[in-house]
Amino acid sequence: MMNKKSLFGAVVAVGMVFGAGSAMADGAQLYQSKTCMSCHGANGDAPITPMYPKIGGQNAAYLIQQMKDIKSGARNNGQTAAMKGIMAAVSDEEIEAIANWLATL
Incomplete structure (x- = not known):
């Protein structure tokens, strides 16, 4: 029988293999690496043009x-x-990670 620690490790490993590890990714880091900041600004509050929305502080679900x-x-x-x-x-x-991070700004 597997103990809790071994079971947790196995679940994390399986999650990483199937992409669930990205669910725990840092939203701020993803915001940068996915180039969101290029148009919306470093914290989502300074878009490069008035036609682009300010997204920092918006509701995550939205x-x-x-x-x-x-x-x-x-x-x-x-x-x-x-x-x-x-x-x-x-x-x-x-x-979801990006939206949850933006909602905290």
């Missing part, structure tokens, strides 16, 4: 829905074309 809608094509208006290609490289777990 941000998650917007990013998922842009990724799927359900939202296809305004400046979404600029984000469509970027969102293709962002997993749902990463979207």
Whole structure:
């Protein structure tokens, strides 16, 4: 029988193999590495153009829905074309991590 520590280690290892490890990723780091800051500013509050939204401090659920809608094509208006290609490289777990971080700003 496996003890709790061994079981936890096995679950973490399996999660990493199947991509669940990214669910624990640091939202701030992902925001930078996925180039979000290039258009929205370092903390999501200084977009490079007034047409881009300020996303720092927004509700996480709202941000998650917007990013998922842009990724799927359900939202296809305004400046979404600029984000469509970027969102293709962002997993749902990463979207949640980024949104949760932005909501804390």
